[in-house]
Amino acid sequence: MDDAQRRSTTGFGADGAQDTAEALARSVFGWSSLRAAQRQVLEPVLAGRDTLGVIATGSGKSGVYQLAGLLSGGLTVVVSPLVALQRDQLRGLAGRSMPDGRPLRAAQLNALVHVAEQRAAEAALREGALDFLLLGPEQLTRPGTRELLSTSGRSCTMLVVDEAHLVSEWGLDFRPDYLQLADARRLLGHPQVLALTATASPPVQGEITRRLGMTDPAVVVASFDRPNISLAVHAVHGNSAADRERADVAVVQAALSGPTPALVYAATRRHCEEMAGRFRHRDVQAAPYHAGLPAAERSATQDAFLTGDLDVVVATSAFGVGIDKPDVRSVVHASPPGSLDEYYQEVGRAGRDGQPARAVLVFNPGDLRLPRMFAAAARVRDADVDAVLAVLTRTAGPLELPDLARRTGLGVRRTEKIVERLADAGAATLRAGTVIPHLDAEQAAGTVRRTHDAEQARHAVAESRIDAVRHYAETQHCRRAELLAWFGEAFTGPCGNCDNDRRPVRQLRAPLRPAGELYPGAGVDPGTRLQHRLWGAGVVLSADAHELLVVFDSVGYRHLTPSTLTNGLLHIEPAG
Numbered sequence: 001m002d003d004a005q006r007r008s009t010t011g012f013g014a015d016g017a018q019d020t021a022e023a024l025a026r027s028v029f030g031w032s033s034l035r036a037a038q039r040q041v042l043e044p045v046l047a048g049r050d051t052l053g054v055i056a057t058g059s060g061k062s063g064v065y066q067l068a069g070l071l072s073g074g075l076t077v078v079v080s081p082l083v084a085l086q087r088d089q090l091r092g093l094a095g096r097s098m099p100d101g102r103p104l105r106a107a108q109l110n111a112l113v114h115v116a117e118q119r120a121a122e123a124a125l126r127e128g129a130l131d132f133l134l135l136g137p138e139q140l141t142r143p144g145t146r147e148l149l150s151t152s153g154r155s156c157t158m159l160v161v162d163e164a165h166l167v168s169e170w171g172l173d174f175r176p177d178y179l180q181l182a183d184a185r186r187l188l189g190h191p192q193v194l195a196l197t198a199t200a201s202p203p204v205q206g207e208i209t210r211r212l213g214m215t216d217p218a219v220v221v222a223s224f225d226r227p228n229i230s231l232a233v234h235a236v237h238g239n240s241a242a243d244r245e246r247a248d249v250a251v252v253q254a255a256l257s258g259p260t261p262a263l264v265y266a267a268t269r270r271h272c273e274e275m276a277g278r279f280r281h282r283d284v285q286a287a288p289y290h291a292g293l294p295a296a297e298r299s300a301t302q303d304a305f306l307t308g309d310l311d312v313v314v315a316t317s318a319f320g321v322g323i324d325k326p327d328v329r330s331v332v333h334a335s336p337p338g339s340l341d342e343y344y345q346e347v348g349r350a351g352r353d354g355q356p357a358r359a360v361l362v363f364n365p366g367d368l369r370l371p372r373m374f375a376a377a378a379r380v381r382d383a384d385v386d387a388v389l390a391v392l393t394r395t396a397g398p399l400e401l402p403d404l405a406r407r408t409g410l411g412v413r414r415t416e417k418i419v420e421r422l423a424d425a426g427a428a429t430l431r432a433g434t435v436i437p438h439l440d441a442e443q444a445a446g447t448v449r450r451t452h453d454a455e456q457a458r459h460a461v462a463e464s465r466i467d468a469v470r471h472y473a474e475t476q477h478c479r480r481a482e483l484l485a486w487f488g489e490a491f492t493g494p495c496g497n498c499d500n501d502r503r504p505v506r507q508l509r510a511p512l513r514p515a516g517e518l519y520p521g522a523g524v525d526p527g528t529r530l531q532h533r534l535w536g537a538g539v540v541l542s543a544d545a546h547e548l549l550v551v552f553d554s555v556g557y558r559h560l561t562p563s564t565l566t567n568g569l570l571h572i573e574p575a576g
Contacts, residue, residue: 017046021067027099028070029063037222038064041196044218046071050193052164052209055222057198057348062089065160065194069132070098074157075125077149077188078134079181081163083110083295086134088324089162093132106132109139112295128153137177140184143432149188156188161212164195165341168207176416179423182213183431193217199345202488202527202541203551224344224487228351229359231479232499233472236364247362251334252278254360260284260311262330265337265346267316267370275314275334289315317342326353333361338371339465340472340486363473368466375462380418384410385451388418392428392437399435425450457554464556471559476500485542485549488526529573537573 021042025031034042038060041053045068055061069076080086086108093106107121107130124130125148139145149156159181161167167178185193193214200208200221209217234254236247252275255262266272272288279286287301287310304310306325313319317337331350337343343361351357387408392399405415419435422428427447429436439447468486475482478493478501485491494501528540530550538552548560550570560570 017071018042021046021071024067024070024099025063028096028104029066031063034063034067035060038067040222041220042068044220045192045194048192050209050214050217052195052197052200052205052214052217052219054197054200054205054220056224056226057345057352059198059222061162061196061198062092065158065162065196066093066132068194069158069160070104072157072192074191075128075130075152075154076132076158076160077140077156077191078132078160078162079137079140080134081136081166083108083112083136085162086110086136089134092324104132105130106134108134109145110136122148125149125152125154130154137181141177141180141432146184146187146432156191159185159188159191159193161193161195162197164197164208164212165199165204165345167195167211168200168204176413176420179211179420180430180432182211185213187432198348199341201341201486201551202539204341224484224489225480225491226348226351227480227495227497228354229347229357230497231347231359231483233361233363233479235473236362237366238364239366243364247334247364248275248278250362251275251332252282254332254358254362255279255312255330256282256284258358259329261305261308261325261328262312262332263319263328263346263349264312264314264332264334265317265319266314267335267367269316271334272314272316276312279312279314284312285310286312286314289313289319291316317346324352325349327355328352328357329355330358330360332359335367336361336363336371336469336473338374338462338469340468340483341465343469343472344483344487361473365470368470371466371469372463375459375466378462379455379459380414380421380451382448382452384408384414384418385421385448388415388422389427389439389447392422392435393439395437397436399437401430401433401435404435421451421455422447424454427451457556460554461551461556464558468557468559488541490526490542530570531573533569 018039022034025034037055041051041055041064044051045064053061053064065076065078078089080089090106090108093104096104098104105124107117107124109118109121113121121130121133125133130152135145161181167181185191193212195208195212195214197208205219205221209219234250236243236250251264255264264275266275269288269290269292272290276286276288287304289298289301301310301313302319305313328350331347333343333346337346347359350359387410388404391404391407401416401419402412404419405412408415410418416430419428419430423430425447427437427439429438472479472482478495479498480495481491481493496502526540526542530538530540532538532550532552535552535555535558538550538558541549541551541557543549549557550560551557
């Protein structure tokens, strides 16, 4: 049975599917109606298409996959990045029943699940009694889990990838199992894919659909605008002890200058601990959250924050992913993130209830050293690529990843990263822990060159994403317009709800005009393809009278003045 046939038997693509979804929303979840963004994403899903839904935090992403999964008629496998998020989503399904009275059955599989609970989940899976199975990418790609899924008494009809931006952000660096999800889909019988995220700029959207092997995907992008969140930057310069003290004081003041609860993001575990201590010194109920703490302590901190027993959590970037706490009033960054995608994701955890909220970035340009260091550490060396290729070209057939790592002496994680780079170059495939080479000794040299060039371009993009954070922090224009431009959303500003727009000098400036008004007939709109004399092909993300934001294949994101269109450096590609 092919995809279309299987989906037609489960109600996908049938007339009245949206009405059925609305009815299930009321009877199963108690919602009065679906939100507009949910309807937008469900439309192509119910028609049977692979779908990427990019909808704002608080728009009901979980509700989309829950309804779509129930309507698919089979098992829905949900890939979720964190155990805490899996637990939170499991709670949302607990106690629900179908209209006929049958209780919904959902389970999670991860390293922290009690043995008895895991055995019960496995038994329910084999009996075909599960509606939803939640697990991390590492669990899904393990041979044991795949074997278990192959014995399921209910076929998998939908694969959901929640927080799908992590396929791009984490897949190439420290969670490579995200890059194996396309292969996992194949082994599951090629179910329909629904990927969901609140944060994905146009280039990231393309990478998600490509990495997940989505077929003719529908990409539904709702507005990124969160007008209830006030945006501000507090600039600090210098690296002396006094400068650091001023920055930390500014963080505390930003978090406590309005109502709590507040989330504070710090770049390192040590800084999380120090800042939490500063809040407690002021008799504020605060706690740190980072990967170095015991799992039980992290879980207790999350629970205390959700129940209102903590006023402030000082955390590294993982905290808050998918956590449903609508009344966060402030999100403060004690140091800059590595990209505006990451920044938007984190500040979007404020004000999910629609009430006024604040996002403050305490910015010291010197703090960009850390994300630049991470970007440099993510690069693979030509010598390591040579070492892996030397083994692969001597191997007649497939090779297990641990064996390849042993022969190269590079370690499993580094070897896996190199194999993924080789897969991008078409020189190898990594499937269920087995490396399958697609080259001989004569082709190896060319593969090294292609991998090197691709790595250079990848690093240039990573550096440009960091530069964009600095541009946002130092701009004198409307910050909301700057942030939305990153996601290709037109907004000329002023918004009236950022620090730049509230300054009296802003009242003397004319509102920004679309580039088309400055260059009539130029056709400089988001999505326009351009050619730069030095940087080659690029795509416009946003354009107004003072600058263009373009993402180039070779050098990443660049802010350009519109004069580049008239001085011959940049020209528009003919349509079609």
